[in-house]
Amino acid sequence: MSVLLLTQAALMPFIAAADTPSSPPEPPRIVTLYQGATDSAVALGLTPIGVVDSWLEKPMYRYLRDALDSVEHVGLETQPNLEKIAWLNPDLVIASDFRHARIAPLLEAIAPTVSAPTVFNFKTTLNMVANATGREAQANELLEQWDDRVADFRQQIAAKLSSEWPQKVAVVRFKSDHVRIYTSGFAGSILDELGFNQPDTLQSQSWGMKLSSTENIPVLDADALFILLEPDDPAIADNYQHWASHPLWQQLSAVQSGRVFEVEPVSWMMGGGILAANAMLDDLYSHYGLLQPEAAPHQACLPHASGRGEPASC
Amino acid sequence: MLNSTAAKSIGLLLGVLVALGAFFASVMLGTTEISLSSLYGSLVHYDPTNIAHIILLTERLPRAVIAALVGASLAIAGALMQTMTRNPLASPGILGINAGAMFFVVVAVSLLPLHTPAHYVWAALLGALVAAILVVVLSRGRHGELSPLRVVLAGVAVTAMFVSFSQGLLVIDQQSFESVLYWLAGSVSGRDLSLVAPLLPLFGGALLLSALLVRHANALLLGDDMVTGLGMQATTIKLLLGLIVIVLAGSAVALAGMIGFVGLIVPHMARGVFGIDHRWLLPACALLGACLLLLADLGSRFLMPPQEIPVGVMTALIGTPFFIYLARRKMAGQ
Amino acid sequence: MRTDATLTLNSAAKSDSNRLLRRLLILSLLLLASAGLSLYLGSFPTPPLQVLNALAAPQSSDIAFIIWELRLPRITLAILVGAALAIAGAILQSIVRNPLASPDVIGITSGAALAAVVFLSLLSSTLSIHWLPVAAMLGALVSALLVVSLAWKNGVSPSRMVLVGIGLAAAMGAGTTLLIVISDDSAAMTAYVWLTGSLYAAQWDDVWSLLPWLVVAVPISLLFARHADAMALGDSVAEGLGVAIVRSRLVLLACSVALAGAAVAFAGGLSFVGLIAPHLAARLVGRNMARLVPTSALVGALIVLYADLLGRVAFLPKDLPAGIFVAGIGAPFFVYLLHRSRARF
Numbered sequence: 001m002s003v004l005l006l007t008q009a010a011l012m013p014f015i016a017a018a019d020t021p022s023s024p025p026e027p028p029r030i031v032t033l034y035q036g037a038t039d040s041a042v043a044l045g046l047t048p049i050g051v052v053d054s055w056l057e058k059p060m061y062r063y064l065r066d067a068l069d070s071v072e073h074v075g076l077e078t079q080p081n082l083e084k085i086a087w088l089n090p091d092l093v094i095a096s097d098f099r100h101a102r103i104a105p106l107l108e109a110i111a112p113t114v115s116a117p118t119v120f121n122f123k124t125t126l127n128m129v130a131n132a133t134g135r136e137a138q139a140n141e142l143l144e145q146w147d148d149r150v151a152d153f154r155q156q157i158a159a160k161l162s163s164e165w166p167q168k169v170a171v172v173r174f175k176s177d178h179v180r181i182y183t184s185g186f187a188g189s190i191l192d193e194l195g196f197n198q199p200d201t202l203q204s205q206s207w208g209m210k211l212s213s214t215e216n217i218p219v220l221d222a223d224a225l226f227i228l229l230e231p232d233d234p235a236i237a238d239n240y241q242h243w244a245s246h247p248l249w250q251q252l253s254a255v256q257s258g259r260v261f262e263v264e265p266v267s268w269m270m271g272g273g274i275l276a277a278n279a280m281l282d283d284l285y286s287h288y289g290l291l292q293p294e295a296a297p298h299q300a301c302l303p304h305a306s307g308r309g310e311p312a313s314c
Numbered sequence: 315m316l317n318s319t320a321a322k323s324i325g326l327l328l329g330v331l332v333a334l335g336a337f338f339a340s341v342m343l344g345t346t347e348i349s350l351s352s353l354y355g356s357l358v359h360y361d362p363t364n365i366a367h368i369i370l371l372t373e374r375l376p377r378a379v380i381a382a383l384v385g386a387s388l389a390i391a392g393a394l395m396q397t398m399t400r401n402p403l404a405s406p407g408i409l410g411i412n413a414g415a416m417f418f419v420v421v422a423v424s425l426l427p428l429h430t431p432a433h434y435v436w437a438a439l440l441g442a443l444v445a446a447i448l449v450v451v452l453s454r455g456r457h458g459e460l461s462p463l464r465v466v467l468a469g470v471a472v473t474a475m476f477v478s479f480s481q482g483l484l485v486i487d488q489q490s491f492e493s494v495l496y497w498l499a500g501s502v503s504g505r506d507l508s509l510v511a512p513l514l515p516l517f518g519g520a521l522l523l524s525a526l527l528v529r530h531a532n533a534l535l536l537g538d539d540m541v542t543g544l545g546m547q548a549t550t551i552k553l554l555l556g557l558i559v560i561v562l563a564g565s566a567v568a569l570a571g572m573i574g575f576v577g578l579i580v581p582h583m584a585r586g587v588f589g590i591d592h593r594w595l596l597p598a599c600a601l602l603g604a605c606l607l608l609l610a611d612l613g614s615r616f617l618m619p620p621q622e623i624p625v626g627v628m629t630a631l632i633g634t635p636f637f638i639y640l641a642r643r644k645m646a647g648q
Numbered sequence: 649m650r651t652d653a654t655l656t657l658n659s660a661a662k663s664d665s666n667r668l669l670r671r672l673l674i675l676s677l678l679l680l681a682s683a684g685l686s687l688y689l690g691s692f693p694t695p696p697l698q699v700l701n702a703l704a705a706p707q708s709s710d711i712a713f714i715i716w717e718l719r720l721p722r723i724t725l726a727i728l729v730g731a732a733l734a735i736a737g738a739i740l741q742s743i744v745r746n747p748l749a750s751p752d753v754i755g756i757t758s759g760a761a762l763a764a765v766v767f768l769s770l771l772s773s774t775l776s777i778h779w780l781p782v783a784a785m786l787g788a789l790v791s792a793l794l795v796v797s798l799a800w801k802n803g804v805s806p807s808r809m810v811l812v813g814i815g816l817a818a819a820m821g822a823g824t825t826l827l828i829v830i831s832d833d834s835a836a837m838t839a840y841v842w843l844t845g846s847l848y849a850a851q852w853d854d855v856w857s858l859l860p861w862l863v864v865a866v867p868i869s870l871l872f873a874r875h876a877d878a879m880a881l882g883d884s885v886a887e888g889l890g891v892a893i894v895r896s897r898l899v900l901l902a903c904s905v906a907l908a909g910a911a912v913a914f915a916g917g918l919s920f921v922g923l924i925a926p927h928l929a930a931r932l933v934g935r936n937m938a939r940l941v942p943t944s945a946l947v948g949a950l951i952v953l954y955a956d957l958l959g960r961v962a963f964l965p966k967d968l969p970a971g972i973f974v975a976g977i978g979a980p981f982f983v984y985l986l987h988r989s990r991a992r993f
Contacts, residue, residue: 055488055489056489073965074965075965076966078838078841079841081965081967082718083690083714083718083719084965086713086714087691087710087714089710098834099834102777102778102849105851106718106849109713109717119834175492175493176423176493177496178496178504185832201620207831207832209621210496210830211622212496212501212503212504212622213345213373213503213615213622214372214373214504215344215345215346215373216622218345219620230489233489247365247368248365401746402810452983467747467927470923471975471979471980472983474920474923474924474975475975475976475979478971478972478973478974478976479976481972482968484840485840485841485972486968488833491840498825499829574818574821575822578814579814579818582811623826623829623830624825626822627829628822629822630819630822630823631819633818634816634819637811637815638798638812638815638816641811641812641815642798642801642808
């Protein structure tokens with residue numbers, strides 16, 4: 001009997017191995033040094049061992065908080081704490097030339113580093129993270145879903161607006177004593193891809209511009225305005241009221257056609273990755289009153305403008 | 315330089331005309347076309363639905379008034395500072411006023427929920443006062459006298475401290491940084507006249523006091539003991555002048571943010587033309603400072619339309635060539 | 649009698665230089681100890697034994713990497729930057745004869761700052777970030793040349809140079825502010841951090857690039873120390889003593905510009921050290937240039953070292969720019985000394 005038991009014990013590992021599928025390889029220990037990279041990592045199902053602080057909703061955006069519950073923070077995106085990164089002993093560092101060119105040699109000495117040229121191109125970031133961690137299949141799937149959504153949106157909006165399409169759209173962000181208009185960057189590139197155009201007044205600007213005088217409201221003239229407001233800042237809300245009650249504002253074509261939409265800066269500017277991009281697209285669908293194809297799973301957890309940042313149940 | 319009383323009077327008169335002209339231009343010119351009849355209409359038969367009227371009364375007029383007031387105040391404050399410390403490098407900023415105001419505003423924005431320009435104003439004024447008091451306290455000598463050198467050195471130390479604490483708060487909080495940026499750079503737009511109203515008594519009182527003290531200020535230039543001949547202690551005079559500087563510069567900074575060039579450079583320019591006698595110097599500073607800021611505000615609308623350049627930037631860009639020219643000429647005789 | 653008097657004078661001079669040497673020695677030891685402390689502290693304090701091990705064996709472990717590639721270059725750069733700025737300030741205060749003088753006020757650091765901000769706002773996408781120090785250095789040089797040429801009228805009088813300098817500094821500061829205001833968010837913040845003065849991401853390359861400037865400029869300044877002392881007494885006195893005023897002034901100015909420009913190029917707007925350190929040093933050893941230069945260097949190095957240390961460890965995990973603490977450390981000292989020396993003014 002003991003011999004049987006012993007044999008059985010000796011055979012256990014093999015039996016166990018035969019029953020279970022081979023366990024997946026250890027996920028790589030990655031540190032993401034910019035918002036878009038963090039977003040992309042989570043989208044690909046990875047949990048980094050170190051992330052940088054978020055710009056709003058500190059220390060991490062609500063839509064990523066659950067996924068990044070016990071993850072270490074390594075400082076600011078603009079100035080990551082190199083010692084902390086070294087201590088975490090990562091296998092891979094995800095950085096951006098735009099932010100981290102100066103510390104690139106130090107990062108390379110800590111761990112293999114991949115670097116994107118900018119921070120706002122979410123497709124580049126997604127592919128880069130996927131290639132470096134062997135998750136190309138997931139990335140392709142995500143990007144295909146994105147392309148499908150984009151195609152669907154373009155088709156629906158052209159059908160719905162017919163002669164009014166393509167629309168000129170301005171992305172406007174209110175601060176407490178001035179207003180910023182963004183022409184390029186994350187939101188700009190997505191709007192571009194969806195077929196929207198720049199307003200005439202902003203054709204030649206580099207990243208956008210800042211306005212401080214209500215006299216210049218006509219610069220914002222566009223077919224639709226997307227207003228980025230920060231929900232916890234009363235001064236910004238006040239300034240918005242001040243501008244919105246000016247008679248020149250009432251004369252804007254977007255105001256007159258009722259196409260002034262308030263949206264979340266987290267999805268439209270800060271998040272920087274594919275999850276945020278999908279949330280932004282959700283906003284656009286809902287604001288233009290278009291019906292979405294059945295919601296893909298990853299979208300259900302994201303903030304929608306109507307929900308004011310409260311995540312729907314996943 | 316003008317030497318006779320007649321020449322100086324004519325000079326001042328010209329100054330007044332130029333200042334009025336600048337005021338007028340600042341009100342009339344801008345992105346929106348305003349006609350003379352609109353200007354008349356907005357003042358006499360205000361029509362709340364007329365866009366030109368609205369722009370005139372909510373944007374143009376307040377801007378011009380604030381620019382003139384702030385420009386004049388900063389220039390006078392600068393002249394008095396330079397007299398008190400007998401140092402050409404002195405400016406209201408040296409007393410820590412700008413830095414104190416900046417710090418309190420940054421604290422208000424990043425740590426407390428005070429965000430609107432109306433709130434900034436009081437935070438800034440408080441900050442200016444605290445910093446200046448700190449400087450005065452730190453620079454009192456053994457017998458309570460205020461030597462110019464000590465004032466200047468104490469001012470530099472206090473300024474550096476407040477600036478670096480502000481920088482600390484701004485660098486860690488990008489949102490505060492972006493909120494405060496325009497104010498830091500100096501701005502006269504977006505401010506209602508109702509913001510100015512509570513500060514008017516301060517401006518008025520300080521200007522009046524400075525008019526009363528011109529002879530004492532002149533005496534101070536000759537030395538502390540000369541002042542006693544006029545019946546007041548040198549320390550008292552310095553404290554009074556200091557108070558004027560604090561009120562004028564503090565209110566100016568509170569209203570328009572950090573406009574640094576005017577208080578330092580305009581007194582030099584005025585001195586170059588009108589001499590060091592405060593009876594001519596102070597009015598000249600007021601006119602020149604007002605002109606400079608009015609023209610700067612005008613220029614800031616047209617340099618990179620439709621973006622507006624912060625007015626503090628424009629004053630430096632306009633004023634520097636003049637100043638360098640004067641610096642070279644003035645030194646020629648020495 | 650004569651011999652007695654000479655003996656007294658000699659012994660006075662000797663005890664004077666003894667006192668100087670003592671003070672220099674204490675400062676140097678303090679600097680060394682502070683550097684050691686700085687090596688020990690960081691995101692996670694490393695036990696001294698491990699620090700020593702790491703120093704001995706550069707490739708051995710993670711700790712060795714942190715010590716050799718992160719902390720040591722940063723500490724060294726802090727020391728060099730502090731020394732360079734302090735010496736630059738000492739020189740300037742001497743030739744300008746104004747205690748408010750510093751590389752800031754004369755427009756040198758404003759020029760470097762403007763160049764750096766232009767680079768960060770407009771050129772950072774076209775040129776590699778490694779050209780930033782070069783841009784800053786060029787800015788310092790160009791603005792110094794501008795100041796000298798605009799102030800030139802049969803020589804350079806200190807007061808004229810000061811006036812022109814502050815005018816240019818104000819204008820360049822305005823340009824810097826403008827660029828920050830109209831830039832996009834990230835460029836604006838990067839520029840602002842640069843202006844504050846920071847030693848983040850200091851690497852050995854930076855140290856080797858800064859060192860030559862010190863090696864060349866410091867000996868030259870010491871050579872001209874006597875001339876500086878003579879000119880501090882007034883131009884006519886100096887001429888009487890046989891000093892070629894114009895030439896000496898230009899040489900000393902060049903040294904100051906080189907030191908300040910190079911330091912600012914690598915550490916950003918840390919230039920307040922150039923104002924404070926010479927004052928603190930002068931309290932210790934007087935205004936004689938030959939003594940002031942090394943003392944200022946040590947004081948400046950200490951200030952920047954501690955400022956950077958505070959920035960690194962006081963607000964973990966944040967790494968705050970050293971510039972914030974330079975004034976925080978220097979100014980109170982300054983004020984304390986102002987109080988102590990009430991009788992002197």
